[in-house]
Amino acid sequence: MNVGRHIAANLDELREIQNALDEGQLQAVANACLSANRIFFSGMGRSGNMVKALAIRFMHLGYAAYVAGDAATPSIQENDVLFAVSSSAKTKVTLNHMEAAKKQKAHVVLISSLCENPKISDTYLCIPAKTKVRTSQHAGSLFEQAVLIIGDAITSCLQEEKKISTEYMNNRHANLQ
Numbered sequence: 191m192n193v194g195r196h197i198a199a200n201l202d203e204l205r206e207i208q209n210a211l212d213e214g215q216l217q218a219v220a221n222a223c224l225s226a227n228r229i230f231f232s233g234m235g236r237s238g239n240m241v242k243a244l245a246i247r248f249m250h251l252g253y254a255a256y257v258a259g260d261a262a263t264p265s266i267q268e269n270d271v272l273f274a275v276s277s278s279a280k281t282k283v284t285l286n287h288m289e290a291a292k293k294q295k296a297h298v299v300l301i302s303s304l305c306e307n308p309k310i311s312d313t314y315l316c317i318p319a320k321t322k323v324r325t326s327q328h329a330g331s332l333f334e335q336a337v338l339i340i341g342d343a344i345t346s347c348l349q350e351e352k353k354i355s356t357e358y359m360n361n362r363h364a365n366l367q
Contacts, residue, residue: 207332215316216340216343219344228271229253229255231256232258234281237275240275241275251359252354259283270297271296272288272296288311298311301317302315302317317340
């Protein structure tokens, strides 16, 4: 077994994803988040795990960040953003969240591995984990890794753009542990 070789292969695949991303789409996602009143996150299964991690990062930036389906999540409204993640862009619950957000005039961001922009989203980011990059990893691992890295990059850009200090973010870290 050579774990280091697999780490290197996974990082190479992520570099291929980075090279295949559309910078305009990335900028549009960041801009949607920058102007958001509140940000809601939607994803099921493994994508759901990624959106929960991203919601925490946005909360650290000072956003009111919620995960769709959680008991304490308020209603979405105009000037809010729904950040939906679905590799297939066909997950029924996520699509239902997107439709509900559109009815309330919220801005819908969809991150998917299918590179066709569904009409239901206002902003779309294609992560070509299934179409352009061959992967040796199981199931949606490459897509999930890319979602998390892209989310971290967007939050870093927002931190820089809004001039948010690391100290401010650290003070928002959970302390009831």
